[in-house]
Amino acid sequence: AQSVTQLGSHVSVSEGALVLLRCNYSSSVPPYLFWYVQYPNQGLQLLLKYTSAATLVKGINGFEAEFKKSETSFHLTKPSAHMSDAAEYFCAVSEKGAQKLVFGQGTRLTINP
């Protein structure tokens, strides 16, 4: 069975600082991995996805994530945080051939001015 663990339910960084949101997955088959962002009272917006191509994936709004099979990780990073990045971030995994997504618990990102 698949599972996702997001380390840290709340991350706080200063504006301009590096953003690092951690995600570890468990899957019995090669996974597809996604990062989504959720703003208050809204649905989820796709930031980026890994689907067995390049291990370093670039997404929208300056975010990127690196798939590391040896570490079963898919951490999300952004070199310089912006106030508008404050939101809830979800890592998700799906197995090839399946549509069902399994979400992590989410990480709330706060940006300090």
Add this chain to the structure above:
Amino acid sequence: GAVVSQHPSWVICKSGTSVKIECRSLDFQATTMFWYRQFPKQSLMLMATSNEGSKATYEQGVEKDKFLINHASLTLSTLTVTSAHPEDSSFYICSAADGLQEYSNQPQHFGDGTRLSIL
């Protein structure tokens, strides 16, 4: 592209009434849509998978008779919360993936959610 529209965005109603939530894929066809429930400050919990032209597949612990799902066309799925009670109050979100692609290779696109409050 790949827009999913969910309606209504907010609904308040009395206990005992039924509430219907619509989920539409505006610019693509979706043979499968998903319904999630999200409690405050928590992750999304998959409730059911909605399949066009067939019965929905419910996750363990989700009451089929309480949460009725209909997927009558390739662009519309509805979730009806029947005889709603205060404990059904939550944020409900739908999603869909482009039905013409290998499913798991394509990201799901989410609606903006419906906040349901039962008094």
